[in-house]
Amino acid sequence: MSKQTHPRFYLLTLGCPKNLVDSEGMSELLSTNGYRATDDPDRADVLIVNTCGFLEAATDESIGALQELAAAKRPAQMLVAAGCMVQRFGADLIRQVPGLDGLIGTRSWPDIVPFLQKLRANRRHEPIFHLPETGEVPVETVSLRRAGQRPRASAYLKIGDGCSAPCAFCTIPSFKGPGRSRPRELILREAQSLVAQGVQEIILIAQDTTAYGRDWGEQNGLPDLIEDILRAVPDLRWLRLMYAYPGHVSRRLIDVMAAHPQVCHYLDLPLQHGHPDTLQRMRRPHNVEKLLRWIESFREAMPDAALRTTFIVGYPGETEAEFQGLLNFMQAVQFDRVGVFTFSPEPGTPAYDLPDQVPDEVKQERYQRAMELQQSISLARNQSQTGRRLDVLVDGAGDGVSIARSYRDAPEIDGFVVVEKELPVGEMVPVLITGAMAYDLMAVPTDQPLMVV
Ligand code: SF4
Structure with a gap:
C-alpha cells in the first residue's frame, strides 16, 4: 500500500446486475472512507474483482481476470476476490490464483472497509477469508446513497438476495443461501436517493423479485412494495421488474402493474422450458396450461406489454419430442424476447448426476433451432410497433x-x-x-x- 493519503482501488465487476449493485455498494463505502476509485489497475493500491460463480463459463472468466491481475501485481498491491465465485469455491480459489490476499463472500461486501484494514495489518502474508455461512447470512442492510457516483438515468435497485426455489440445475441457492428480502425502508430510501440524483428508470432486481416479503410471510410483498415505491418517488418515470418466478406471480401483481403508468408494461419471466416433463425434471412449476392462462391474463390487462423469458435447451433427458414441445410453446406464446442457453452441468446440483445427458452437438443444434424460431417471432413483434x-x-x-x-x-x-x-x-x-x-x-x-x- 502506498503512503498516499487516499489509497486507490480498482474494482472489476463480472456477472449480472446483482453483482453490479454490490459493486456500487463497495465503491460507495470505499469512497466515503477515504479511498479513491481508479480505472487503471497499475495505479491502484487495492485490486478487487467482484466475481460470478453461476456457470462454468462465468467462473472461467472470473478466474482468468484474477490470474491476469495477480500476474501483473506489484508487491505493495493487494488483490481481493469478492462475490459469488468466492462463496462457491472458497479455499479452492487460492490454489487457482496464487497471489490472492483476501477473499470476501457475497453479502459480506458491507464489511469491505474493515476487511481491507485487516488485510493491511496482515503480516503473515497468507490470504484472509471473510465468508459467512450461506444459511445464516442476513441480507445486506447497508443503505446505498450512491452519491458521488456518475449520475445515470437508469439504476438497478436490489430488493433481495439468495433464492429458496429448488431448481435442479442451479447453483445459486448453494452459495447465496435462501431468499432474503431487504428491509422496505432501505429500499424506499435508496429509491428516493436515486430519483433525487436524476435517475429516471429504476430496475428492481433480486434472484426472484416475486419472492419479495415471503421470508417474513407476505404473499403479495412485491405489488405492495411497488406501490410503496411509487408513493415514495412519485416523479419516477419508469419502474421495471426483472426476474419474476412463474410460481409467484399473482393476480394482484398484474393489477398493480396495469394500474400505475410508471410501471413498465414489461416482464422478465424466466421459464427455462415449455414442456411439462422437462420442467418437472428441472423441479420448476410445470403446469404449462396454467402458465398459458396466466400469460393470457397478463396480456389482457396490458395489451402493449413486452414479455421476456429464458430457456435452457439440452437439459438431461430432453427428448426431441420435449424440445419440439418447447418450440410449440414459443410459437403459442409469441414472446417479445427470449434468451436461449444450452444446459451447463454444474457440479453439486441435482441435474449434474441426472441420466441421459444430451450430447453437446445436439444441444447446439437445438440452440440454433430455438434461436431461429425466436428471431422470426421477435421480428414480427417488433414490426407491430411500427407507427407507434x-x-x-x-x-x-x-x-x-x-x-x-x-x-x-x-x-x-x-x-x-x-x-x-x-x-x-x-x-x-x-x-x-x-x-x-x-x-x-x-x-x-x-x-x-x-x-x-
Ligand atoms: S429461481 Fe432462479 S436463482 Fe432460484 S434456484 Fe431457480 S434458477 Fe436458480
Whole structure:
C-alpha cells in the first residue's frame, strides 16, 4: 500500500446486475472512507474483482481476470476476490490464483472497509477469508446513497438476495443461501436517493423479485412494495421488474402493474422450458396450461406489454419430442424476447448426476433451432410497433444517431431503439417508430405529445 493519503482501488465487476449493485455498494463505502476509485489497475493500491460463480463459463472468466491481475501485481498491491465465485469455491480459489490476499463472500461486501484494514495489518502474508455461512447470512442492510457516483438515468435497485426455489440445475441457492428480502425502508430510501440524483428508470432486481416479503410471510410483498415505491418517488418515470418466478406471480401483481403508468408494461419471466416433463425434471412449476392462462391474463390487462423469458435447451433427458414441445410453446406464446442457453452441468446440483445427458452437438443444434424460431417471432413483434409513438430513454449518441430504449427494452439484455438524431443522453424523449429489425427498432424524434404506456 502506498503512503498516499487516499489509497486507490480498482474494482472489476463480472456477472449480472446483482453483482453490479454490490459493486456500487463497495465503491460507495470505499469512497466515503477515504479511498479513491481508479480505472487503471497499475495505479491502484487495492485490486478487487467482484466475481460470478453461476456457470462454468462465468467462473472461467472470473478466474482468468484474477490470474491476469495477480500476474501483473506489484508487491505493495493487494488483490481481493469478492462475490459469488468466492462463496462457491472458497479455499479452492487460492490454489487457482496464487497471489490472492483476501477473499470476501457475497453479502459480506458491507464489511469491505474493515476487511481491507485487516488485510493491511496482515503480516503473515497468507490470504484472509471473510465468508459467512450461506444459511445464516442476513441480507445486506447497508443503505446505498450512491452519491458521488456518475449520475445515470437508469439504476438497478436490489430488493433481495439468495433464492429458496429448488431448481435442479442451479447453483445459486448453494452459495447465496435462501431468499432474503431487504428491509422496505432501505429500499424506499435508496429509491428516493436515486430519483433525487436524476435517475429516471429504476430496475428492481433480486434472484426472484416475486419472492419479495415471503421470508417474513407476505404473499403479495412485491405489488405492495411497488406501490410503496411509487408513493415514495412519485416523479419516477419508469419502474421495471426483472426476474419474476412463474410460481409467484399473482393476480394482484398484474393489477398493480396495469394500474400505475410508471410501471413498465414489461416482464422478465424466466421459464427455462415449455414442456411439462422437462420442467418437472428441472423441479420448476410445470403446469404449462396454467402458465398459458396466466400469460393470457397478463396480456389482457396490458395489451402493449413486452414479455421476456429464458430457456435452457439440452437439459438431461430432453427428448426431441420435449424440445419440439418447447418450440410449440414459443410459437403459442409469441414472446417479445427470449434468451436461449444450452444446459451447463454444474457440479453439486441435482441435474449434474441426472441420466441421459444430451450430447453437446445436439444441444447446439437445438440452440440454433430455438434461436431461429425466436428471431422470426421477435421480428414480427417488433414490426407491430411500427407507427407507434413511444417515450425512449437515451443511452448514447454520436454519428448523427442516438441509441435509446423504450419501456420494452431492459438495459444490456434487450434491443435498442435507434433514433435518427443525436439527442441528449439521459433524457426521455418522444419518438415515432419507423422501422423494425429482429432485435432493434428504428425511430425519428417527434414533437407529438408523449404517450402514456
Ligand atoms: S429461481 Fe432462479 S436463482 Fe432460484 S434456484 Fe431457480 S434458477 Fe436458480
